[in-house]
Amino acid sequence: MDGPRGVAASGVHGAALRPVMGAGGLGRGPAMSYGAIGLDDAGVTLHGTPVWQHVTGSFPPGSMTAIAGANGAGKSTLLRAILGEVPLAAGRITLGGLRAQDFGYLPQARIIDRAFPISVTDMVLSGAWRQTGAFGAAGRTVRQRAADALRRVGLEKQAGRMIDALSAGQFQRLLFARLLMTDATVIMLDEPFTALDAPTTQDLLALVREWHAQGRTIIAVLHDMHQIRTCFPHVVLLSGGQAIWGETARILTPGMLQRAYDTPQPTWAGSPA
Numbered sequence: 001m002d003g004p005r006g007v008a009a010s011g012v013h014g015a016a017l018r019p020v021m022g023a024g025g026l027g028r029g030p031a032m033s034y035g036a037i038g039l040d041d042a043g044v045t046l047h048g049t050p051v052w053q054h055v056t057g058s059f060p061p062g063s064m065t066a067i068a069g070a071n072g073a074g075k076s077t078l079l080r081a082i083l084g085e086v087p088l089a090a091g092r093i094t095l096g097g098l099r100a101q102d103f104g105y106l107p108q109a110r111i112i113d114r115a116f117p118i119s120v121t122d123m124v125l126s127g128a129w130r131q132t133g134a135f136g137a138a139g140r141t142v143r144q145r146a147a148d149a150l151r152r153v154g155l156e157k158q159a160g161r162m163i164d165a166l167s168a169g170q171f172q173r174l175l176f177a178r179l180l181m182t183d184a185t186v187i188m189l190d191e192p193f194t195a196l197d198a199p200t201t202q203d204l205l206a207l208v209r210e211w212h213a214q215g216r217t218i219i220a221v222l223h224d225m226h227q228i229r230t231c232f233p234h235v236v237l238l239s240g241g242q243a244i245w246g247e248t249a250r251i252l253t254p255g256m257l258q259r260a261y262d263t264p265q266p267t268w269a270g271s272p273a
């Protein structure tokens with residue numbers, strides 16, 4: 001994953017419960033020893049239909065960027081293209097020296113098979129698979145980190161339950177605990193707060209801000225414009241197959257949003273980021 005993602009890049013990963021990419025303590029964390037993730041005239045076409053084209057822009061180290069746009073605009077596809085799971089039809093993506101294990105990815109909850117028979121603790125431990133090996137036993141230190149991660153997201157009392165016994169909000173907290181285990185340098189979140197109540201959203205948003213304060217790069221697909229305005233200094237707005245990229249206050253204007261969503265947008269009371 002070191003080299004640029006060119007038009008021939010591919011690498012679709014399968015099961016949603018595959019280990020979260022990340023180093024589990026081996027990541028570069030806040031150190032700025034890597035460059036920006038860059039898209040250079042990149043385009044993706046799926047089944048003969050262009051999703052987005054001529055996308056150029058970058059995610060600098062330590063930046064915090066939201067990806068916005070209407071349903072089907074290609075937000076998830078953008079994350080997956082950066083991860084090398086979707087091939088480019090044109091252009092290239094460069095990773096600034098980041099390796100696969102430097103990325104942590106939280107997919108949309110709806111694509112995760114929650115019937116998979118695994119306990120809460122084992123699911124969190126799977127976030128440290130690069131330390132323990134896919135089938136290796138976790139040592140005491142890793143188990144302690146898992147317990148700490150569960151406590152951090154308020155799930156310590158659920159540690160022994162199976163994941164199918166969790167509510168949607170508890171399951172999302174679990175996915176964040178698993179991300180904590182990866183110690184990833186770049187954290188990519190696909191609709192991380194969808195269907196969560198306000199306290200859960202605030203708890204998990206605080207964790208995302210903590211990661212950002214530690215110098216990690218955050219890229220998050222979000223639908224809540226107020227959340228983007230107040231928490232994300234930069235945005236990529238996917239609109240009509242193009243990407244409008246820049247400072248949130250400059251991009252999320254009523255006119256831009258109307259074009260992107262093709263419907264009038266409300267005027268937000270919140271102050272611009």
Ligand SMILES: Nc1ncnc2c1ncn2[C@@H]1O[C@H](COP(=O)(O)OP(=O)(O)OP(=O)(O)O)[C@@H](O)[C@H]1O
Binds near residue numbers: 047075
């Ligand atoms: N595996 C696939 N095969 C074919 N087309 C796909 C595939 N995945 C996504 N698409 C199409 O690509 C386009 C972009 O999908 P994507 O999931 O990236 O959009 P999105 O902006 O994340 O949408 P949403 O807000 O609904 O989650 C859509 O038109 C979708 O139908």
